[in-house]
Amino acid sequence: MSAKRTGVFVCHCGNNIAATVDVKKVAAELGKDDGVVVARDYVYMCSDPGQNAVINAVKDNKLDSVVISCCSPTLHEKTFRDASEQGGLNGFQCEIANIREQCAWVHRDRDQATEKAIRITRSAIRRAQRNVALEPIGVPVTRRVLVIGGGIAGIQAALDLANTGLEVVLVEKQPTIGGHMLQLSETFPTLDCSQCILSPKMVEVSKHPKITLMVQSEVESVSGFVGNFKARIKTKAIYVDPEVCKICDDCANVCPVAVPNQYDVGLTNRRAIHIPFAQAIPATYTLDENACLGLNPVVCGKCADACEAGAINYDKRPTVKEIDIGAIVVATGFDLYAKEKLGEYGAGRYEDVLDGLQFERLCSASGATGGHVLRPSDHKEPKEVVFIQCAGSRDPQTHCAYCSKICCMYTAKHATLYKHHVPDGQAYVFYIDIRSGGKGYEEFVQRTMEDDGVVYLRGRVSKVYEKGGKIRVLGVDTLSGRNVEIDADMVVLAQAMQPSKGTAEVAKILKIGRDKDGFLAEAHPKLRPVESVTAGIFLAGTAQGPKDIPETVTQASAAAGKVIALLSKDELAHSPTVAKVKYSLCTGCEMCVDACPYEAIRLVDGKAVVNEVLCEGCGTCSGTCLRAAIDVKNVTQMQIHDMISAVMGG
């Protein structure tokens, strides 16, 4: 075949390449190759004059193909492809030969390095000579976003997205949005009332014309790909009509069933028909069908009788809705590490050993005790309270290896709140380290120690047990080198944050990865913290890792920003270096169909057909095919064989 008119440009990169590789010799040698009509060297190819040299060479010599021999393609492939386009050549006719990171920088012998640089460049020339012109594949997008999880992360993301005019569907498993933040009493370091700062956002969500709120709903399945997903959302039977309910409480007053109230973390009971919080959004009562005696009016039916507004209907059924969406934000939140696993701290056995959320509910004015800190066992005010940090975290042998990030701060908050509620009480905090890195955090902890008189003991607790009506805590103070025994009235554990149960389920449905601790895996831990590896699916909040509220809000806005960028154009540009089948060679054996990680190939009339939008161009199909009947465009098997010849000196 007649070789394409190829231009070769060898970069000195100052001294980076030229100090080791004889760049002039490389250019001279390759100038003799078949099809090479221009072979030059220049000190900085990526500079304006360097790029202009490429543009002009393409025009003046009518080049069909360009090879730049320089640094890694990760740096300037786009630069030179753009320059080629400016010269009138399709960008995909330009290839990069890496003679810096993979040659000049790692070898010392000038002759050997130069010889290697010649082979690397010749290999790129052979490849470029078989390249075809390609255009990015346009993929239409649906301008609707699915946000899974209605805690503060989901709420923030939904608002940021809806405010740009995008349609948002916010799916929440519970009957109300608000998540764990709604259970908190005050938030550190400002001691803002949690519901006071959250409720306005919740109301905004409920009233926003672009947000469709689906509570008591879960994602059943998701299919499709970025810009073009299809989601099936399953909603439980909604027996109380939120449009009609007047929140009068008549139904709960007559309901005969009492069950532990999960919103108060078991500290109180609620009725089968109930409202999760006074500030619940949607603002409606809800019937828990698992607790209800029976939806058959013959069995009970008292609430429907009591409801003057007529909001209750026992004949409702679960529904399934299918929606088209362009992008997904996963904000499924956290659960606390199971108390039952912390038996050494008496958790789950003694009523007066509480977890962090339970203590919040005690402090909260809307909680079990009307905001008074009282022992669950006898409702007496505790005069000595022990707080134990790192319960279940920083313990690779038995529990979670990681640091749960927020416990030092919320323990300081709890100790401070306790002292505000019970000024003559004594609080002790057992800690390993104090991690208080955020704005105002260190000052907050210092105030807890100095102004509120909380005693901080650097040491771990070995055992917690009941003795004589009190809870005895055995620990150590390593700074004084002494054992410590405290007969406490109450113990509060700072348990590790874990990814919520729903996070694991949603990750399986969406097929997105999780890390070693079960948190959602981000595409890159440093530079891409809100994207999953799957295009079009983004992460926000504690489902991705332990973090406090400001970081959660930041991540939620960041994820929303990514979605907005993704859906900002009419079409998405998908890389065109996708697989292509040579139908005359294909026998329909389907080995490629099985091998494809993206299920992008299927059999049509006995031949393999590639879905170019799903194909990511990995080439696994090509390596699998026994007949070389499928190739990735511009990375074909013929090209690789030519490159091997060049590498071997042929």
Added chain:
Amino acid sequence: MTPVQDDFEPKIVAFLCKWCSSAGSDLAGVSRLQYPPNAVPIQVMCSGSVSPLYIMSAFKKGADGVLVSGCHPGDCHYMKGNYFARRRLFLVQKLLNFVGLEKDRFRMSWVSAAEGAKFAEVVGDFVRDIKALGPQRRLKARR
């Protein structure tokens, strides 16, 4: 056994996956780690795209050693390409042994984008091992 010449410089072809091993190789460069120049890299999108024919072709054209390097199992950028590479190339290894090629002339390695030092070590070790084996004659095409 042919005595190994002291000035024998092996020719090695190294297939590096773009997302992990080639990036690891770039990192070795950025870190200015030094290793022998005998291995010339060919960047492929995924180790799973390496056809057994590439390896045969390389040996036929006179390669003294062939290296295929991909993402660590479980971390493939394309999710499962490297699993196919691992199994397929294991069979290639067996076939090469069957036709009498020395076992160590073909090597697979897993180098991540963060492992610049490991990449330099892999290449250094491979060149040293191939030097000890001498030039490859079994599969090299006779003109």
